[in-house]
Amino acid sequence: MKTTISNVDKQVEQSVTIGAWLHNKRSSGKIQFLQLRDGTGFIQGVMVKKEVTEEAWEAAKNLTQESSVWVTGIVREDDRSQSGYELTVTNVELIHEAVDYPITPKEHGTEFLMDNRHLWIRSRRQNAILRIRNEIIRATYQFFNENDFVKIDPPILTGSSAEGTTDLFHTKYFEEDAYLSQSGQLYMEAAAMAFGRVFSFGPTFRAEKSKTRRHLIEFWMIEPEMAFMNHDESLEVQEQYVSFLVQSVLDNCQLELKTLDRDLSKLEAIKAPFPRISYDDAITLLKDKGFTDIEWGEDFGAPHETAIAESFEKPVFITNYPKDIKAFYMKPDPEREDVVLCADLIAPEGYGEIIGGSQRIDDLALLEQRYEEHGLTDDAYKWYLELRRYGSVPHSGFGLGLERTVAWLSGVEHVRETIPFPRLLNRLYP
The missing domain is CATH 3.30.930.10 (Bira Bifunctional Protein; Domain 2)
Incomplete structure (x- = not known):
């Protein structure tokens, strides 16, 4: 089912597909945490290596900041999340790879940010x-x-x-x-x-x-x-x-x-x-x-x-x-x-x-x-x-x-x- 991040509250425990951009990510080895945004909101996608195909794992692993993707996963309620929901990711499909996105998670000066x-x-x-x-x-x-x-x-x-x-x-x-x-x-x-x-x-x-x-x-x-x-x-x-x-x-x-x-x-x-x-x-x-x-x-x-x-x-x-x-x-x-x-x-x-x-x-x-x-x-x-x-x-x-x-x-x-x-x-x- 295709949906947006703002509507995941209506699809708890269901499998959904969201068109999104990778805002940020981190990994603990066998788990990848994907910070996703789609314009309607932000949500964390969690991918566990043993629960997905090798192709899906590698696709997520190689994602760069602000690359666009189709993400499929199960919507879960999560009180720790700012939005109250999380996505258990089962598949990632790359739409477009962003290369050398200029605004990284580090600090930037105001003029640089205004230029961008x-x-x-x-x-x-x-x-x-x-x-x-x-x-x-x-x-x-x-x-x-x-x-x-x-x-x-x-x-x-x-x-x-x-x-x-x-x-x-x-x-x-x-x-x-x-x-x-x-x-x-x-x-x-x-x-x-x-x-x-x-x-x-x-x-x-x-x-x-x-x-x-x-x-x-x-x-x-x-x-x-x-x-x-x-x-x-x-x-x-x-x-x-x-x-x-x-x-x-x-x-x-x-x-x-x-x-x-x-x-x-x-x-x-x-x-x-x-x-x-x-x-x-x-x-x-x-x-x-x-x-x-x-x-x-x-x-x-x-x-x-x-x-x-x-x-x-x-x-x-x-x-x-x-x-x-x-x-x-x-x-x-x-x-x-x-x-x-x-x-x-x-x-x-x-x-x-x-x-x-x-x-x-x-x-x-x-x-x-x-x-x-x-x-x-x-x-x-x-x-x-x-x-x-x-x-x-x-x-x-x-x-x-x-x-x-x-x-x-x-x-x-x-x-x-x-x-x-x-x-x-x-x-x-x-």
Whole structure:
């Protein structure tokens, strides 16, 4: 019976055949231990010399790392195995012999592994991280589908910046200038005026010359937008969504979390509601913690976010940032014109901002004023202004960075391991 490693629990004590690659192996003379993987999981195959043909024994003995094989054997339950199962191998048939596989069981430097990323993703650790990424994506669709959101796909090529910044990748669109999208948000606002609740999930690009462990040049964003919703209501959606993601990973990625030695107690504590702290109070907290140089009106860097997060066990919302350091479209606080109705959600354990969100300006005159203050042109943003001209409503939205969320939930230090093929400041290969 042909099967996969992920399905061996349904074939205990049965003979099965699995198409697999040899991940590693060792031998004690008359017993060979084959570490096998097939893309759905890992399993140990045990071959006893006296129980198999000489041909099968030699075939297994001569296998090289990452050679592809058909392996036949009896599925056994085994409590010592990480997966709970083992394969008593009765036959091995070589499909293709791998020669001089470059990533051996010894230690390798990061740059070497990144140069061989197309092969590195076969390893247990990288496999676990990317499976957690897949679960977060799956759970994202489930959460928004169950809460009456419609998925809308914004364009990747745009004629202007979403946030009025210069960190854009420029290209030519026939005779016009175009840019790779840094956010789908403005288009999602248009979609929310048509469908009420929408979300997008797609790649975004930032031409920031940053080398920190939290930054990628190309990354993926989940960007919901909600009509008839104020800022506080949006915060509730955000904390419910993040709580749902955490619980989904805990429910469906136990083996992966174990592979990564993730401290589950830290994730099990992540349940809505989340604490909130104003930007003003965050400044005070930072000064109390020894950050004497930080002044009101300055944005927070990674050390500041980490210090703030250390005061809480759950993710924390930092609310009401100064208007001058936030995007033009954010709605000012009606009770205080110098701050806006926005929040950044800071993950615990030093993982930094995973969500940025705000209530959007819905008043046409105010948005036109903000256009002037930011030097934006009507030509580029005429369509965006028209959303306030034809049936404007209070609306809010946010964006969650997928890779930072994967890094946090899997306990990985650098976001470069959380995307299959990372694009970094000095890396466009493979």
